[in-house]
Amino acid sequence: MRKVSLMLMLAGLLMATSCDAMLNKAKENENQNEQEQLQEEGVSQVEQVQPRVQRTAFLPTENTPDFVNAAENSVDAVVHIMTKVVRQSNTYEDFFGALLGQIYGYPGQTRNNTMVAYGSGVVLTPDGYIVTNNHVVEGADEVEVTFNNKIKKTATIIGTDPTTDLALIKVEASDLHFLTFGDSDNVRIGEWVLAVGNPFNLTSTVTAGIVSAKARNLSILGEGTSVESFIQTDAAVNPGNSGGALVNTKGELIGINAAIASHTGSYEGYSFAIPSNIVRKVVDDLLLYGTAQRGYLGVQIAELTQELADKEGLENIEGVYVAEVTEGGAAKLAGMKAGDVITAINGKKVNSTTQLKENIGQYRPGDKVDVEVNRNGHHHHYELTLLNEAGNVDLVKNGEAFYNSEFGLMLQPINQNDMGRLNIKNGLKIVEIREGRFMNSGVPVDFVITKVNGYAVNNKTDLENALKNARSRRTTIEGVFPNGMTGSFYY
Numbered sequence: 001m002r003k004v005s006l007m008l009m010l011a012g013l014l015m016a017t018s019c020d021a022m023l024n025k026a027k028e029n030e031n032q033n034e035q036e037q038l039q040e041e042g043v044s045q046v047e048q049v050q051p052r053v054q055r056t057a058f059l060p061t062e063n064t065p066d067f068v069n070a071a072e073n074s075v076d077a078v079v080h081i082m083t084k085v086v087r088q089s090n091t092y093e094d095f096f097g098a099l100l101g102q103i104y105g106y107p108g109q110t111r112n113n114t115m116v117a118y119g120s121g122v123v124l125t126p127d128g129y130i131v132t133n134n135h136v137v138e139g140a141d142e143v144e145v146t147f148n149n150k151i152k153k154t155a156t157i158i159g160t161d162p163t164t165d166l167a168l169i170k171v172e173a174s175d176l177h178f179l180t181f182g183d184s185d186n187v188r189i190g191e192w193v194l195a196v197g198n199p200f201n202l203t204s205t206v207t208a209g210i211v212s213a214k215a216r217n218l219s220i221l222g223e224g225t226s227v228e229s230f231i232q233t234d235a236a237v238n239p240g241n242s243g244g245a246l247v248n249t250k251g252e253l254i255g256i257n258a259a260i261a262s263h264t265g266s267y268e269g270y271s272f273a274i275p276s277n278i279v280r281k282v283v284d285d286l287l288l289y290g291t292a293q294r295g296y297l298g299v300q301i302a303e304l305t306q307e308l309a310d311k312e313g314l315e316n317i318e319g320v321y322v323a324e325v326t327e328g329g330a331a332k333l334a335g336m337k338a339g340d341v342i343t344a345i346n347g348k349k350v351n352s353t354t355q356l357k358e359n360i361g362q363y364r365p366g367d368k369v370d371v372e373v374n375r376n377g378h379h380h381h382y383e384l385t386l387l388n389e390a391g392n393v394d395l396v397k398n399g400e401a402f403y404n405s406e407f408g409l410m411l412q413p414i415n416q417n418d419m420g421r422l423n424i425k426n427g428l429k430i431v432e433i434r435e436g437r438f439m440n441s442g443v444p445v446d447f448v449i450t451k452v453n454g455y456a457v458n459n460k461t462d463l464e465n466a467l468k469n470a471r472s473r474r475t476t477i478e479g480v481f482p483n484g485m486t487g488s489f490y491y
Helices: 002-040 067-075 092-104 276-289 306-312 330-334 353-360 416-422 460-468
Strands: 078-088 112-123 129-132 142-146 152-154 156-161 166-170 192-197 205-216 230-233 245-248 253-260 271-275 299-303 320-325 341-345 368-375 378-385 402-404 409-413 428-433 448-452 476-480 486-490
Touching: 067 192, 067 205, 067 245, 112 253, 129 276, 156 276, 156 460, 166 276, 192 253, 205 271, 205 353, 230 253, 253 276, 271 276, 299 353, 320 330, 320 353, 330 378, 341 353, 402 460, 448 460
Parallel strands: none
Antiparallel strands: 078 112, 078 142, 112 129, 129 166, 142 152, 156 166, 192 205, 192 245, 205 230, 230 271, 245 253, 253 271, 299 320, 320 341, 341 368, 368 378, 402 409, 409 428, 428 448, 448 476, 476 486
8 A cells, every 4th residue: 555655645746746847848938939029129138137026015005004103193292100109018027016015015016018119101291191091090098100211200199090990190380291181972884093102111112913892891890880891802912001001193192001811911913091181181081180071871781682671571672771760760750651661871872781881980079961761662862860879969079978878977087186185097977877888887977987898088089999999899997986986896
């Protein structure tokens, strides 16, 4: 069998060699004929041997994206951020060290651990306002900003919003290079974009990709009032890029890079940015009020799937299903009902809960929005005045009382007099108890919450961070009663 195979291979080889020889001979004759013809026409031998050139390189056209201008416009406006977080150690050694110090009379030593983290930020104004991610500066005791020209400056935190993972910081400067906002609503799938940041401390790194999807929800910010509607791209983003810029080919800021989908912790093909329209609104809130303002429709919503449409007898599956209308909420007051399907907000179509949250997240309490609803196959328009968590149109300033729906409490940052009287450094005083977890807890008005899940709380942002970072389903609360007695409890 092997002999037959070898013979067949040899026959094939000889046949191929014979065919190649015949082809080469024919080609030589053809070239000779062409040369004789060219000589008859007066073409020189030098001209004959010039090879035919076929261009295989990509040549720019009018429609080719130009990344150079956008990159040059961005790198000087994107900064490197280093944060330091000092945490007191709670180790076995520290505990017994302090105990022995009390027993034997020598001064105890507190051991502090300093954690260093890195990220990026985007300069928004010539005088030094910089936007970044909340998780980049959360809990930071020191924030240092390094510009592309290697100048370093200390930054102060103006405000943070954990529900969107955004923060605003400030350095003392002037005439800084900055980026202008683009309209993220106009970003299209397939559009070229650049990610600019400092991955792995590699400063001023620019990568390119396209927009892969919009209104992507990763469920990384927790439930409740969080707004997740990321722009998904395939531009390479890695640890250290958080807080950096996503820009279009015009060099306009269309997003703040915030996350990657990865099994390894490094880039695997998908990155996610917070849309610039949400960024702009939150930054304005932090500048004007010190805290983010959130308007609510007053509805419980659900994704409209084929299964839900079949169950509810709906012919069309476009839109967002209204499962419940909150009593006293904006939707109820305007005449909306459970079973309605929201199809558009101010003329912009919505086809997912994420799109709806992104759209409403761009408005404040007191703003009016036109809500288009499909009810039993008929379209209706309702003008809603958005309300805050407390059910009114008041805007909350940092330091003022605010409502927390999870606790059902109106809370107010404690003042200096109460701090001195109760011998505490921070806290949120309960000023009103409404329907919720605290209704029958026995905790009185004027009780001061000092810690939630081990985190010190002094304002709305602190509380939201503490609830978001819970390590278990149980929430632990520590505080001080009006008479100065301390207490703690959990649920």
